Amino acid sequence: MAGAATAATVALTAEKAAAQAAPTSLLRTVLDRGKLIVGTGSTNAPWHFENEKGELVGMDITMGRILAKGLFDDASKVDFVREDPAQRIPNITTGKVDIVIQFMTVTPQRAQLVAFTRPYYVEGIALLTRPDAQNKSFDQLLAGGASTRVSILQNVDAENSVHQALPHAQVMQIDTQANVIQALESKRADAAAVDLSTVRWMVAKNPTRYADSGKKWFSMLYAAALRQGDPDWLNFVNTTFNVAMFGHQNELYDAAFKEFFGLDAPSRTPGFPSI
Missing domain, CATH: 3.40.190.10 (Periplasmic binding protein-like II)
Structure with a gap:
């Protein structure tokens, strides 16, 4: 006291x-x-x-x-x-x-x-997925191997960033963040690699539309x-x-x-x- x-x-x-x-x-x-x-x-x-x-x-x-x-x-x-x-x-x-x-x-x-x-x-990188997808958790995406498709904003480190978490995934480099998310929504991608804060925000606001895979890495x-x-x-x-x-x-x-x-x-x- x-x-x-x-x-x-x-x-x-x-x-x-x-x-x-x-x-x-x-x-x-x-x-x-x-x-x-x-x-x-x-x-x-x-x-x-x-x-x-x-x-x-x-x-x-x-x-x-x-x-x-x-x-x-x-x-x-x-x-x-x-x-x-x-x-x-x-x-x-x-x-x-x-x-x-x-x-x-x-x-x-x-x-x-x-x-x-x-x-x-x-901050970090995380994987945004869809709650209605067959493969929406990180373990499922990892098990998918080369058949897993991940969209990410185009940059020199994009390929390496995704492969740190999913070594065999297909990496889809896309021109804008909006189109990175659109690739997920249109089912062209199984996951979108975006900022952890973006995943948390989108899942909090639209839990029936977006899901968090449970994976985060690359601390900033x-x-x-x-x-x-x-x-x-x-x-x-x-x-x-x-x-x-x-x-x-x-x-x-x-x-x-x-x-x-x-x-x-x-x-x-x-x-x-x-x-």
């Missing part, structure tokens, strides 16, 4: 919090401004897209609101700047946005240009990106994300995880740290 009592009696206002940050830190600038500016997208469900009301929603959008809640105790105090993925790094380095939260894959090359936060999702980290050289701002964002994902202020994260992936977030068990 000592920790809880301390938390209840010691509260920092935004002004007092700003005073703790270095004068040049973006943390102080954002607190003084009274709102957060987040660079993101608007066309990629379940990460960032418009709902039927025209509102910008998605897992990336929720992470922005979690950060605003941590800054101002108000999840609405955030402006979202819609940007093309090619503008993610330039908009950070030029200061157009405070942070980019736009399903950005962490790589050492990008880390030379921006500072990455702790990851908030581990999604994280937010900040300007380099600002440890106060980076530490604040990491702390806020950690509390939302692993601590006691997890309502927004858990609700979004359920809505956009159709899954309950893992339970937090008090005891040894799991961050």
Whole structure:
């Protein structure tokens, strides 16, 4: 109870919090401004897209609101700047946005240009199938050998990516993601190799139309990106994300995880740290 009592009696206002940050830190600038500016997208469900009301929603959008809640105790105090993925790094380095939260894959090359936060999702490749198909589980697809047909977006690694999971499958490289899914729907493909988040989203929204084969591989980290050289701002964002994902202020994260992936977030068990 000592920790809880301390938390209840010691509260920092935004002004007092700003005073703790270095004068040049973006943390102080954002607190003084009274709102957060987040660079993101608007066309990629379940990460960032418009709902039927025209509102910008998605897992990336929720992470922005979690950060605003941590800054101002108000999840609405955030402006979202819609940007093309090619503008993610330039908009950070030029200061157009405070942070980019736009399903950005962490790589050492990008880390030379921006500072990455702790990851908030581990992406991967997964196999989308049809619930009415004879072969819809991964074991069935694997047993199909060379007769199993898998559609995937055309790229230099497509063949190898599929064969890591299904060594003998026929690989159908297709020009757009929509046509990758269409090949599955028209039964030209037995499975579509797409992002794990896409599989979870589509199955959650249309369980009678799509199924998850149960296979996922090729992990990729999604994280937010900040300007380099600002440890106060980076530490604040990491702390806020950690509390939302692993601590006691997890309502927004858990609700979004359920809505956009159709899954309950893992339970937090008090005891040894799991961050």
